[in-house]
Amino acid sequence: MSSPIMFPYKSLLSVSKDSKEPIYQQITNQFTLLIRNGMLKSGQQILSSRALSDVLGVHRKTVIMALDELLAQGWLETKQGSGTFVAKNLPEMKPQKLKDSKDTSIKKAGFSFESKPILQREVIKASDKLHLDDGFPDPRLAPLLELSRAYRSNLIHGNAYVKLGYGDTKGSLWLRQELAKYLNESRGLKITSDNILIVRGTIMAMYLLTTAFVKAGDIVVLSEMTWASAKINFQHAGANILTIPTDENGIMVDVLEEICQKHTVRLIYITSHHYYPTTVTLKADRRIKLLKLAEKYRFIIFEDDYDYDFHYQSKPLLPLASADEVGVVLYSGSFTKGISPAFRVGYLVAPEEVIEHLSHFRRIIDRQGDSMLENAIAELLQEGIIQKHLRKSLREYRERRDFFCELLSQKLKNEVSFQIPEGGMSVWTKFDKSIDLVKTAEKALKNGLYFSNGTQHNLLDRNLNATRLGFASSSVEELEKCVAILEKSITKV
Structure with a gap:
Protein backbone atom coordinates (compact mmCIF):
# COMPACT_ATOMS: atom_id res chain seq x y z
CA MET A 1 0.00 0.00 0.00
CA SER A 2 1.37 3.40 -1.01
CA SER A 3 2.27 5.73 1.80
CA PRO A 4 0.16 8.91 1.93
CA ILE A 5 3.28 10.81 2.92
CA MET A 6 5.12 9.87 -0.29
CA PHE A 7 2.44 11.26 -2.61
CA PRO A 8 3.34 14.77 -3.97
CA TYR A 9 0.23 16.55 -2.68
CA LYS A 10 1.89 19.97 -2.65
CA SER A 11 2.74 19.91 -6.35
CA LEU A 12 -0.53 18.30 -7.54
CA LEU A 13 -3.08 20.10 -5.35
CA SER A 14 -3.57 23.85 -5.20
CA VAL A 15 -6.37 26.20 -4.28
CA SER A 16 -7.17 29.73 -5.36
CA LYS A 17 -8.91 32.03 -2.93
CA ASP A 18 -9.69 34.42 -5.82
CA SER A 19 -11.71 31.82 -7.70
CA LYS A 20 -15.53 31.99 -7.69
CA GLU A 21 -15.56 28.22 -7.15
CA PRO A 22 -15.71 27.33 -3.40
CA ILE A 23 -12.38 26.06 -2.03
CA TYR A 24 -13.84 22.75 -0.83
CA GLN A 25 -15.18 22.18 -4.36
CA GLN A 26 -11.75 22.94 -5.84
CA ILE A 27 -10.25 20.27 -3.58
CA THR A 28 -13.02 17.80 -4.42
CA ASN A 29 -12.59 18.29 -8.19
CA GLN A 30 -8.80 17.99 -8.03
CA PHE A 31 -8.95 14.76 -6.00
CA THR A 32 -11.48 13.34 -8.45
CA LEU A 33 -9.20 14.20 -11.37
CA LEU A 34 -6.18 12.58 -9.69
CA ILE A 35 -8.18 9.38 -9.17
CA ARG A 36 -9.56 9.41 -12.72
CA ASN A 37 -6.07 9.91 -14.14
CA GLY A 38 -4.68 6.99 -12.12
CA MET A 39 -2.38 9.18 -10.05
CA LEU A 40 -4.18 8.10 -6.87
CA LYS A 41 -4.77 4.37 -7.05
CA SER A 42 -7.57 2.20 -5.71
CA GLY A 43 -6.93 1.35 -2.07
CA GLN A 44 -4.27 4.05 -1.64
CA GLN A 45 -4.36 5.84 1.71
CA ILE A 46 -4.56 9.63 1.67
CA LEU A 47 -3.43 12.22 4.16
CA SER A 48 -5.56 13.03 7.19
CA SER A 49 -7.72 16.12 7.14
CA ARG A 50 -5.35 17.86 9.55
CA ALA A 51 -2.30 17.12 7.37
CA LEU A 52 -4.11 18.17 4.19
CA SER A 53 -5.17 21.47 5.73
CA ASP A 54 -1.50 22.14 6.57
CA VAL A 55 -0.36 21.25 3.03
CA LEU A 56 -3.01 23.38 1.33
CA GLY A 57 -2.99 26.22 3.86
CA VAL A 58 -6.76 26.15 4.36
CA HIS A 59 -9.02 25.59 7.38
CA ARG A 60 -9.45 21.97 8.42
CA LYS A 61 -13.26 22.29 8.23
CA THR A 62 -12.93 23.13 4.52
CA VAL A 63 -10.88 19.97 3.94
CA ILE A 64 -13.41 17.89 5.90
CA MET A 65 -16.21 19.25 3.67
CA ALA A 66 -14.25 18.16 0.59
CA LEU A 67 -13.51 14.70 2.00
CA ASP A 68 -17.14 14.22 3.02
CA GLU A 69 -18.19 15.08 -0.55
CA LEU A 70 -15.70 12.56 -1.97
CA LEU A 71 -16.94 9.91 0.44
CA ALA A 72 -20.56 10.62 -0.53
CA GLN A 73 -19.71 10.32 -4.23
CA GLY A 74 -17.94 6.99 -3.67
CA TRP A 75 -14.43 8.08 -4.57
CA LEU A 76 -13.13 7.53 -1.03
CA GLU A 77 -13.89 5.15 1.82
CA THR A 78 -12.90 5.06 5.49
CA LYS A 79 -11.64 2.20 7.63
CA GLN A 80 -12.27 2.39 11.33
CA GLY A 81 -9.02 3.22 13.09
CA SER A 82 -6.97 3.11 9.88
CA GLY A 83 -7.80 6.30 7.98
CA THR A 84 -9.24 7.33 4.60
CA PHE A 85 -8.50 5.47 1.35
CA VAL A 86 -9.28 5.66 -2.36
CA ALA A 87 -12.29 3.34 -2.80
CA LYS A 88 -11.29 -0.25 -3.59
CA ASN A 89 -14.25 -0.98 -5.88
CA LEU A 90 -13.07 1.54 -8.49
CA PRO A 91 -11.77 0.07 -11.78
CA GLU A 92 -8.02 0.24 -12.33
CA MET A 93 -6.96 3.58 -13.78
CA LYS A 94 -3.74 3.72 -15.79
CA PRO A 95 -1.67 6.82 -14.97
CA GLN A 96 -2.15 9.54 -17.57
CA LYS A 97 -0.19 12.65 -18.30
CA LEU A 98 -1.77 15.53 -16.44
CA LYS A 99 -3.09 18.28 -18.69
CA ASP A 100 -2.35 21.93 -18.31
CA SER A 101 -4.97 23.18 -15.84
CA LYS A 102 -5.56 26.16 -18.11
CA ASP A 103 -6.63 23.92 -21.01
CA THR A 104 -9.00 21.27 -19.70
CA SER A 105 -11.52 21.36 -22.55
CA ILE A 106 -11.88 18.22 -24.66
CA LYS A 107 -11.20 18.84 -28.34
CA LYS A 108 -11.74 15.40 -29.85
CA ALA A 109 -14.66 12.99 -29.39
CA GLY A 110 -13.98 9.53 -28.04
CA PHE A 111 -16.29 7.94 -30.61
CA SER A 112 -16.67 8.00 -34.37
CA PHE A 113 -19.31 9.97 -36.28
CA GLU A 114 -19.99 11.17 -39.80
CA SER A 115 -19.62 14.86 -40.57
CA LYS A 116 -21.68 15.70 -43.65
CA PRO A 117 -20.10 18.33 -45.91
CA ILE A 118 -23.56 19.73 -46.76
CA LEU A 119 -23.93 20.88 -43.15
CA GLN A 120 -20.69 22.86 -43.17
CA ARG A 121 -21.93 26.41 -43.74
CA GLU A 122 -20.81 29.75 -42.42
CA VAL A 123 -23.17 31.08 -39.77
CA ILE A 124 -24.18 34.68 -40.46
CA LYS A 125 -23.91 36.72 -37.27
CA ALA A 126 -24.95 40.27 -36.61
CA SER A 127 -22.12 42.78 -36.42
CA ASP A 128 -21.79 46.51 -35.97
CA LYS A 129 -20.34 46.92 -39.45
CA LEU A 130 -22.27 48.55 -42.27
CA HIS A 131 -24.12 45.87 -44.18
CA LEU A 132 -26.10 45.08 -47.32
CA ASP A 133 -27.35 41.78 -45.95
CA ASP A 134 -29.52 38.98 -47.31
CA GLY A 135 -32.68 40.97 -46.70
CA PHE A 136 -33.16 41.39 -42.96
CA PRO A 137 -35.45 43.81 -41.11
CA ASP A 138 -34.35 46.81 -39.08
CA PRO A 139 -34.86 45.91 -35.39
CA ARG A 140 -34.73 49.62 -34.54
CA LEU A 141 -38.22 49.90 -36.02
CA HIS A 389 -45.89 48.23 -37.05
CA LEU A 390 -45.99 46.35 -40.37
CA ARG A 391 -47.75 49.25 -42.12
CA LYS A 392 -45.19 51.70 -40.74
CA SER A 393 -42.29 49.43 -41.74
CA LEU A 394 -43.73 49.00 -45.23
CA ARG A 395 -43.62 52.77 -45.79
CA GLU A 396 -40.09 53.02 -44.39
CA TYR A 397 -38.74 50.09 -46.41
CA ARG A 398 -40.31 51.42 -49.62
CA GLU A 399 -38.49 54.72 -49.06
CA ARG A 400 -35.22 52.87 -48.43
CA ARG A 401 -35.71 50.69 -51.51
CA ASP A 402 -36.28 53.70 -53.75
CA PHE A 403 -33.32 55.59 -52.28
CA PHE A 404 -31.00 52.58 -52.55
CA CYS A 405 -31.96 51.77 -56.14
CA GLU A 406 -31.45 55.39 -57.12
CA LEU A 407 -27.99 55.33 -55.51
CA LEU A 408 -27.04 52.15 -57.38
CA SER A 409 -28.20 53.72 -60.65
CA GLN A 410 -26.21 56.88 -60.05
CA LYS A 411 -23.00 55.56 -58.53
CA LEU A 412 -22.65 52.11 -60.10
CA LYS A 413 -24.55 52.33 -63.38
CA ASN A 414 -21.65 50.83 -65.35
CA GLU A 415 -20.91 48.11 -62.80
CA VAL A 416 -24.30 46.64 -61.87
CA SER A 417 -27.73 45.90 -63.32
CA PHE A 418 -30.98 45.14 -61.49
CA GLN A 419 -34.74 45.33 -61.56
CA ILE A 420 -36.41 47.41 -58.85
CA PRO A 421 -38.07 44.72 -56.71
CA GLU A 422 -41.84 44.79 -56.31
CA GLY A 423 -41.41 43.62 -52.74
CA GLY A 424 -39.07 42.10 -50.22
CA MET A 425 -36.04 43.55 -48.49
CA SER A 426 -33.23 43.12 -50.97
CA VAL A 427 -32.23 43.88 -54.56
CA TRP A 428 -31.03 41.04 -56.79
CA THR A 429 -27.94 42.70 -58.23
CA LYS A 430 -25.92 41.45 -61.21
CA PHE A 431 -22.34 42.66 -61.42
CA ASP A 432 -20.54 43.21 -64.71
CA LYS A 433 -18.48 40.22 -65.84
CA SER A 434 -15.32 42.32 -65.60
CA ILE A 435 -15.78 42.51 -61.81
CA ASP A 436 -14.42 39.92 -59.38
CA LEU A 437 -17.31 39.78 -56.93
CA VAL A 438 -15.46 37.63 -54.38
CA LYS A 439 -12.52 40.03 -54.16
CA THR A 440 -14.88 43.00 -54.18
CA ALA A 441 -16.72 41.58 -51.14
CA GLU A 442 -13.42 40.92 -49.36
CA LYS A 443 -12.17 44.45 -50.00
CA ALA A 444 -15.50 45.95 -48.91
CA LEU A 445 -15.32 44.01 -45.64
CA LYS A 446 -11.88 45.45 -44.95
CA ASN A 447 -13.39 48.89 -45.60
CA GLY A 448 -16.20 48.25 -43.08
CA LEU A 449 -19.02 46.94 -45.30
CA TYR A 450 -20.39 43.39 -45.27
CA PHE A 451 -22.27 41.86 -48.18
CA SER A 452 -22.41 38.33 -49.57
CA ASN A 453 -20.09 37.49 -52.48
CA GLY A 454 -22.96 35.58 -54.11
CA THR A 455 -21.14 32.29 -54.65
CA GLN A 456 -23.95 30.35 -52.96
CA HIS A 457 -26.31 31.42 -55.76
CA ASN A 458 -24.11 30.15 -58.59
CA LEU A 459 -25.30 27.22 -60.71
CA LEU A 460 -23.19 24.17 -61.44
CA ASP A 461 -22.55 25.25 -65.02
CA ARG A 462 -22.08 29.00 -64.58
CA ASN A 463 -21.04 31.83 -62.31
CA LEU A 464 -23.92 34.30 -62.10
CA ASN A 465 -21.73 37.03 -60.61
CA ALA A 466 -24.79 38.26 -58.72
CA THR A 467 -25.89 38.66 -55.13
CA ARG A 468 -28.66 39.96 -52.90
CA LEU A 469 -28.06 43.43 -51.47
CA GLY A 470 -30.37 44.02 -48.52
CA PHE A 471 -31.57 47.57 -47.97
CA ALA A 472 -34.22 47.28 -45.25
CA SER A 473 -31.94 47.02 -42.22
CA SER A 474 -30.05 50.26 -42.96
CA SER A 475 -31.19 53.87 -42.74
CA VAL A 476 -30.87 56.10 -45.82
CA GLU A 477 -27.76 57.68 -44.29
CA GLU A 478 -26.22 54.23 -43.77
CA LEU A 479 -27.19 53.16 -47.29
CA GLU A 480 -25.36 56.16 -48.69
CA LYS A 481 -22.20 55.12 -46.81
CA CYS A 482 -22.65 51.50 -47.95
CA VAL A 483 -22.80 52.41 -51.63
CA ALA A 484 -19.80 54.74 -51.28
CA ILE A 485 -17.74 51.87 -49.82
CA LEU A 486 -19.02 49.45 -52.45
CA GLU A 487 -18.09 51.89 -55.19
CA LYS A 488 -14.47 52.21 -54.03
CA SER A 489 -14.20 48.44 -53.36
CA ILE A 490 -14.99 47.35 -56.94
CA THR A 491 -12.22 45.01 -58.06
CA LYS A 492 -11.77 44.09 -61.72
CA VAL A 493 -10.84 40.60 -62.86
Missing part, protein backbone atom coordinates in the same frame (compact mmCIF):
# COMPACT_ATOMS: atom_id res chain seq x y z
CA ALA A 142 -39.61 46.96 -34.02
CA PRO A 143 -42.26 47.65 -31.33
CA LEU A 144 -39.86 46.63 -28.57
CA LEU A 145 -41.43 48.70 -25.78
CA GLU A 146 -44.86 47.27 -26.51
CA LEU A 147 -43.43 43.77 -26.74
CA SER A 148 -41.56 44.08 -23.44
CA ARG A 149 -44.72 45.41 -21.78
CA ALA A 150 -46.78 42.52 -23.10
CA TYR A 151 -44.08 40.00 -22.11
CA ARG A 152 -43.92 41.37 -18.56
CA SER A 153 -47.71 41.40 -18.31
CA ASN A 154 -47.94 37.75 -19.34
CA LEU A 155 -45.12 36.85 -16.99
CA ILE A 156 -46.66 38.26 -13.80
CA HIS A 157 -50.42 38.08 -14.34
CA GLY A 158 -52.71 35.07 -14.45
CA ASN A 159 -52.38 31.57 -13.06
CA ALA A 160 -48.64 30.96 -12.69
CA TYR A 161 -48.96 27.16 -12.71
CA VAL A 162 -50.75 27.25 -16.04
CA LYS A 163 -48.77 30.06 -17.69
CA LEU A 164 -45.34 28.94 -16.53
CA GLY A 165 -45.90 25.21 -16.79
CA TYR A 166 -45.97 22.81 -19.72
CA GLY A 167 -48.20 23.89 -22.56
CA ASP A 168 -49.57 22.60 -25.85
CA THR A 169 -46.91 21.21 -28.20
CA LYS A 170 -48.76 22.98 -31.03
CA GLY A 171 -48.01 26.32 -29.41
CA SER A 172 -49.94 28.92 -27.43
CA LEU A 173 -53.67 28.57 -28.13
CA TRP A 174 -54.08 32.34 -27.78
CA LEU A 175 -51.44 32.99 -30.44
CA ARG A 176 -52.91 30.36 -32.76
CA GLN A 177 -56.35 31.94 -32.41
CA GLU A 178 -55.03 35.45 -33.09
CA LEU A 179 -52.90 34.20 -35.98
CA ALA A 180 -55.90 32.47 -37.55
CA LYS A 181 -57.81 35.78 -37.52
CA TYR A 182 -54.82 37.72 -38.83
CA LEU A 183 -53.97 35.28 -41.63
CA ASN A 184 -57.60 34.98 -42.68
CA GLU A 185 -57.87 38.76 -42.94
CA SER A 186 -54.49 39.50 -44.53
CA ARG A 187 -53.92 36.42 -46.71
CA GLY A 188 -57.38 35.18 -47.57
CA LEU A 189 -56.99 31.91 -45.68
CA LYS A 190 -59.91 30.00 -44.23
CA ILE A 191 -58.44 28.43 -41.14
CA THR A 192 -58.91 27.98 -37.39
CA SER A 193 -56.38 27.58 -34.57
CA ASP A 194 -56.37 23.81 -35.27
CA ASN A 195 -54.73 24.48 -38.65
CA ILE A 196 -51.68 26.15 -37.06
CA LEU A 197 -48.49 24.78 -35.52
CA ILE A 198 -46.27 27.35 -33.82
CA VAL A 199 -42.58 26.76 -34.57
CA ARG A 200 -39.27 28.53 -33.88
CA GLY A 201 -39.12 29.70 -37.49
CA THR A 202 -39.46 28.45 -41.06
CA ILE A 203 -36.27 26.40 -40.71
CA MET A 204 -37.88 24.38 -37.92
CA ALA A 205 -41.04 23.90 -39.97
CA MET A 206 -38.85 22.65 -42.79
CA TYR A 207 -37.06 20.16 -40.56
CA LEU A 208 -40.34 18.81 -39.16
CA LEU A 209 -41.73 18.51 -42.67
CA THR A 210 -38.78 16.52 -44.02
CA THR A 211 -38.69 14.30 -40.92
CA ALA A 212 -42.38 13.49 -41.14
CA PHE A 213 -43.02 13.33 -44.89
CA VAL A 214 -39.80 12.86 -46.87
CA LYS A 215 -38.05 9.49 -47.01
CA ALA A 216 -34.70 8.63 -48.54
CA GLY A 217 -35.10 8.39 -52.30
CA ASP A 218 -38.25 10.56 -52.49
CA ILE A 219 -38.20 13.11 -55.29
CA VAL A 220 -38.20 16.73 -54.15
CA VAL A 221 -38.33 19.52 -56.71
CA LEU A 222 -36.54 22.83 -56.16
CA SER A 223 -35.87 25.78 -58.41
CA GLU A 224 -32.33 26.00 -59.85
CA MET A 225 -31.49 28.77 -57.41
CA THR A 226 -33.02 28.30 -53.99
CA TRP A 227 -32.65 28.91 -50.28
CA ALA A 228 -29.62 26.88 -49.17
CA SER A 229 -31.17 25.84 -45.83
CA ALA A 230 -34.13 24.30 -47.64
CA LYS A 231 -31.91 22.33 -49.99
CA ILE A 232 -29.74 21.09 -47.13
CA ASN A 233 -32.79 19.83 -45.23
CA PHE A 234 -33.91 17.74 -48.20
CA GLN A 235 -30.37 16.49 -48.84
CA HIS A 236 -30.03 15.51 -45.19
CA ALA A 237 -33.28 13.52 -45.47
CA GLY A 238 -31.80 11.61 -48.41
CA ALA A 239 -34.20 13.03 -50.99
CA ASN A 240 -33.51 12.82 -54.72
CA ILE A 241 -33.48 16.49 -55.74
CA LEU A 242 -34.56 17.62 -59.18
CA THR A 243 -34.43 21.27 -60.25
CA ILE A 244 -36.47 23.45 -62.58
CA PRO A 245 -35.51 26.82 -64.11
CA THR A 246 -37.09 30.20 -63.40
CA ASP A 247 -37.64 33.37 -65.38
CA GLU A 248 -39.11 36.80 -64.71
CA ASN A 249 -42.48 35.16 -63.93
CA GLY A 250 -41.19 32.63 -61.40
CA ILE A 251 -40.67 28.89 -61.68
CA MET A 252 -41.45 27.27 -65.03
CA VAL A 253 -44.40 25.10 -64.09
CA ASP A 254 -44.47 23.44 -67.53
CA VAL A 255 -41.11 21.84 -66.72
CA LEU A 256 -42.54 20.59 -63.43
CA GLU A 257 -45.40 18.96 -65.35
CA GLU A 258 -42.88 17.13 -67.55
CA ILE A 259 -41.15 15.84 -64.42
CA CYS A 260 -44.47 14.67 -62.95
CA GLN A 261 -45.21 12.71 -66.12
CA LYS A 262 -41.97 10.73 -65.68
CA HIS A 263 -41.50 10.55 -61.90
CA THR A 264 -43.48 10.36 -58.67
CA VAL A 265 -42.89 13.73 -57.05
CA ARG A 266 -43.25 13.90 -53.28
CA LEU A 267 -42.82 17.63 -52.70
CA ILE A 268 -41.98 20.96 -54.27
CA TYR A 269 -40.50 23.80 -52.24
CA ILE A 270 -41.44 27.28 -53.42
CA THR A 271 -41.11 30.92 -52.38
CA SER A 272 -44.03 32.05 -54.51
CA HIS A 273 -44.44 35.63 -53.41
CA HIS A 274 -40.86 36.91 -53.53
CA TYR A 275 -38.83 34.16 -55.14
CA TYR A 276 -35.53 33.55 -53.38
CA PRO A 277 -33.03 34.88 -54.35
CA THR A 278 -34.24 37.08 -57.24
CA THR A 279 -37.46 38.40 -55.55
CA VAL A 280 -39.71 37.89 -58.63
CA THR A 281 -43.36 36.97 -58.02
CA LEU A 282 -44.93 33.77 -59.34
CA LYS A 283 -47.65 34.94 -61.73
CA ALA A 284 -51.31 33.99 -61.41
CA ASP A 285 -51.52 31.56 -64.35
CA ARG A 286 -48.58 29.55 -63.05
CA ARG A 287 -50.05 29.50 -59.55
CA ILE A 288 -53.29 28.01 -60.87
CA LYS A 289 -51.46 25.37 -62.89
CA LEU A 290 -49.18 24.47 -59.96
CA LEU A 291 -52.19 23.84 -57.70
CA LYS A 292 -53.84 21.69 -60.38
CA LEU A 293 -50.67 19.65 -60.82
CA ALA A 294 -50.43 19.08 -57.06
CA GLU A 295 -54.05 17.95 -56.94
CA LYS A 296 -53.59 15.65 -59.95
CA TYR A 297 -50.27 14.09 -58.93
CA ARG A 298 -50.84 14.36 -55.16
CA PHE A 299 -47.58 16.01 -54.16
CA ILE A 300 -46.95 18.46 -51.32
CA ILE A 301 -46.39 22.16 -51.97
CA PHE A 302 -44.31 23.73 -49.22
CA GLU A 303 -44.97 27.46 -49.58
CA ASP A 304 -42.38 29.55 -47.77
CA ASP A 305 -43.87 33.05 -47.55
CA TYR A 306 -40.93 34.65 -45.75
CA ASP A 307 -41.75 38.35 -46.35
CA TYR A 308 -45.34 38.54 -47.60
CA ASP A 309 -46.05 41.73 -45.65
CA PHE A 310 -43.54 43.81 -47.61
CA HIS A 311 -44.90 44.33 -51.13
CA TYR A 312 -44.61 47.84 -52.55
CA GLN A 313 -46.26 48.00 -55.96
CA SER A 314 -49.86 47.13 -55.11
CA LYS A 315 -51.80 44.73 -52.98
CA PRO A 316 -49.80 41.48 -52.97
CA LEU A 317 -51.07 38.32 -54.62
CA LEU A 318 -52.69 35.99 -52.13
CA PRO A 319 -50.63 32.92 -51.26
CA LEU A 320 -51.24 29.55 -52.90
CA ALA A 321 -52.64 28.35 -49.59
CA SER A 322 -55.61 30.69 -49.96
CA ALA A 323 -56.76 28.83 -53.08
CA ASP A 324 -55.95 25.32 -51.86
CA GLU A 325 -59.18 23.33 -51.67
CA VAL A 326 -57.75 19.82 -51.40
CA GLY A 327 -55.12 20.19 -48.65
CA VAL A 328 -51.88 19.97 -50.62
CA VAL A 329 -50.27 23.25 -49.49
CA LEU A 330 -48.26 23.58 -46.30
CA TYR A 331 -47.85 27.31 -45.70
CA SER A 332 -45.06 28.73 -43.54
CA GLY A 333 -44.19 32.19 -42.29
CA SER A 334 -42.61 33.86 -39.28
CA PHE A 335 -42.12 37.10 -37.41
CA THR A 336 -38.41 37.06 -38.24
CA LYS A 337 -38.80 39.51 -41.11
CA GLY A 338 -41.65 41.45 -39.50
CA ILE A 339 -40.01 42.11 -36.13
CA SER A 340 -36.48 40.73 -35.74
CA PRO A 341 -34.54 37.46 -36.25
CA ALA A 342 -33.96 37.25 -32.48
CA PHE A 343 -37.64 36.52 -31.84
CA ARG A 344 -37.95 32.89 -32.89
CA VAL A 345 -41.68 32.59 -33.48
CA GLY A 346 -43.04 31.23 -36.74
CA TYR A 347 -46.03 29.24 -37.90
CA LEU A 348 -46.98 26.40 -40.18
CA VAL A 349 -50.49 26.26 -41.65
CA ALA A 350 -51.83 22.92 -42.86
CA PRO A 351 -54.86 20.57 -42.69
CA GLU A 352 -55.76 19.63 -39.10
CA GLU A 353 -54.52 16.03 -39.34
CA VAL A 354 -51.15 17.24 -40.67
CA ILE A 355 -50.78 19.67 -37.75
CA GLU A 356 -51.63 16.89 -35.30
CA HIS A 357 -49.11 14.58 -36.96
CA LEU A 358 -46.32 17.19 -36.99
CA SER A 359 -46.95 18.13 -33.35
CA HIS A 360 -45.80 14.63 -32.33
CA PHE A 361 -42.49 15.17 -34.14
CA ARG A 362 -42.12 18.65 -32.69
CA ARG A 363 -42.50 17.21 -29.20
CA ILE A 364 -39.41 15.01 -29.50
CA ILE A 365 -37.08 17.85 -30.51
CA ASP A 366 -38.61 20.81 -28.65
CA ARG A 367 -41.33 20.08 -26.06
CA GLN A 368 -42.84 23.51 -26.61
CA GLY A 369 -41.85 26.99 -27.62
CA ASP A 370 -41.44 30.14 -25.54
CA SER A 371 -44.97 30.41 -24.14
CA MET A 372 -44.36 33.85 -22.70
CA LEU A 373 -43.11 35.25 -26.00
CA GLU A 374 -45.90 33.57 -27.94
CA ASN A 375 -48.54 35.04 -25.61
CA ALA A 376 -46.88 38.47 -25.78
CA ILE A 377 -47.08 38.41 -29.58
CA ALA A 378 -50.68 37.21 -29.36
CA GLU A 379 -51.46 40.27 -27.22
CA LEU A 380 -49.83 42.61 -29.75
CA LEU A 381 -51.80 41.00 -32.58
CA GLN A 382 -55.03 41.32 -30.61
CA GLU A 383 -54.33 44.99 -29.93
CA GLY A 384 -53.37 45.66 -33.58
CA ILE A 385 -49.85 46.78 -32.64
CA ILE A 386 -48.06 44.35 -34.96
CA GLN A 387 -50.37 45.27 -37.83
CA LYS A 388 -49.62 48.96 -37.24
